[in-house]
């Protein structure tokens with residue numbers, strides 16, 4: 001509960017590199033998410049070099065976050081294993097949340113970028129990946145000395161249907 005509540009979206013990072021082993025552990029957390037029929041529809045593209053980061057950044061108004069982060073991971077739905085679009089997308093959401101929480105445990109800040117989906121096709125073309133891969137999100141990873149920001153949520157009562 002502490003990790004769930006203390007995790008915040010981090011939008012500015014220090015230059016300290018993120019180890020590939022840590023990204024590996026974060027992806028490992030992601031792939032242990034549940035998925036319908038255990039079809040594991042997630043795919044990951046790690047973007048760490050400056051040229052590719054700058055390239056990716058041009059497709060979102062939040063590009064400064066991608067440029068600031070030492071590593072971003074693009075998360076895709078593999079349409080070739082899809083069995084139910086809604087359920088597969090939900091599974092990918094679970095995968096991403098696992099990744100954010102594992103990163104937080106490793107003291108690595110993250111930001112889930114969805115706005116970039118407005119230019120989904122352009123990003124897919126730019127990365128030149130298999131056309132079965134549909135972009136779901138970009139997650140930025142990096143260190144920050146501001147990991148303890150105050151979050152806010154509405155009161156629990158406002159979500160419970162009477």
Ligand SMILES: Cc1cc2nc3c(=O)[nH]c(=O)nc-3n(C[C@H](O)[C@H](O)[C@H](O)COP(=O)(O)O)c2cc1C
Nearest residue numbers: 007008009010011062111112113114115116151152
């Ligand atoms: C589906 C989704 C899309 C998001 N897209 C963006 C985005 O494009 N840019 C951004 O800065 N934050 C984005 N966020 C982060 C939210 O703004 C953030 O999670 C929310 O304000 C709550 O803050 P917290 O994560 O610090 O608790 C996104 C989060 C989700 C789950």
